[in-house]
Amino acid sequence: METIILASGSPRRKELLQKIGITFKVHASKVNEDYESHWSPNQIAETLAERKARDIAPKYGNALIIGADTIVTHNGKILEKPATPSEANTMLRQLSGHSHKVLTGVSLLKTDASNNITDHRTFVETTNVIFGELNPTLVNAYVATTNPMDKAGAYGIQDPHGTLFVEAIEGDYYNVVGFPLHRFYNILTSFAPKLLSQQNLYQYSDDS
Numbered sequence: 001m002e003t004i005i006l007a008s009g010s011p012r013r014k015e016l017l018q019k020i021g022i023t024f025k026v027h028a029s030k031v032n033e034d035y036e037s038h039w040s041p042n043q044i045a046e047t048l049a050e051r052k053a054r055d056i057a058p059k060y061g062n063a064l065i066i067g068a069d070t071i072v073t074h075n076g077k078i079l080e081k082p083a084t085p086s087e088a089n090t091m092l093r094q095l096s097g098h099s100h101k102v103l104t105g106v107s108l109l110k111t112d113a114s115n116n117i118t119d120h121r122t123f124v125e126t127t128n129v130i131f132g133e134l135n136p137t138l139v140n141a142y143v144a145t146t147n148p149m150d151k152a153g154a155y156g157i158q159d160p161h162g163t164l165f166v167e168a169i170e171g172d173y174y175n176v177v178g179f180p181l182h183r184f185y186n187i188l189t190s191f192a193p194k195l196l197s198q199q200n201l202y203q204y205s206d207d208s
């Protein structure tokens with residue numbers, strides 16, 4: 001049986017993959033997440049996701065390695081993970097009353113018995129998130145009670161107060177949390193159908 005390796009230290013990604021019933025191991029990559037200033041948001045998300053997966057791939061044979069990277073863009077700028085609570089506060093006030101995009105790049109690599117990469121797929125899913133006008137008290141409470149420093153854009157849509165920021169979303173909610181489950185599953189149906197049945201994940205066939 002092929003092993004599935006999640007090359008991510010994000011607890012949210014682990015929970016999301018557990019949610020759909022996949023059996024996998026976590027081996028977080030520690031590669032740097034630097035990128036060139038001229039890269040497009042898509043290029044950043046896809047390159048970093050692939051870099052994380054390629055870092056871990058040589059350690060596992062007969063495996064499917066999954067790397068992912070989530071970034072936030074607003075007004076043509078990339079909002080990274082804030083370095084301090086005050087930077088988190090500033091970022092959230094910038095996002096207040098506006099829409100922003102959350103992009104998650106996912107890279108899937110297959111390895112053979114000798115740990116060589118034999119096939120790969122990388123994609124980027126984008127979700128549009130619209131924040132209402134944020135009450136400063138709510139922003140302060142969020143920054144004081146949650147750790148926004150490990151999240152791109154300084155918020156977690158899944159966090160108690162973070163939920164209250166969001167007026168509407170267009171696209172996959174789970175993509176905002178850090179992993180686009182729907183697109184991932186769809187891609188696995190063609191990229192690794194055998195693995196899906198080994199994992200007892202539903203597969204459909206269109207016989208019409």
Ligand SMILES: Cc1cn([C@H]2C[C@H](O)[C@@H](COP(=O)(O)OP(=O)(O)OP(=O)(O)O)O2)c(=O)[nH]c1=O
Nearest residue numbers: 008009010069070151152155156157176177178
């Ligand atoms: C916008 C948003 C981001 N995030 C998180 C998802 C990602 O974990 C994080 C973006 O950082 P990433 O660099 O994508 O991931 P990571 O550092 O947590 O894990 P690793 O590099 O090991 O894969 O922000 C949320 O949890 N909720 C949200 O609403």
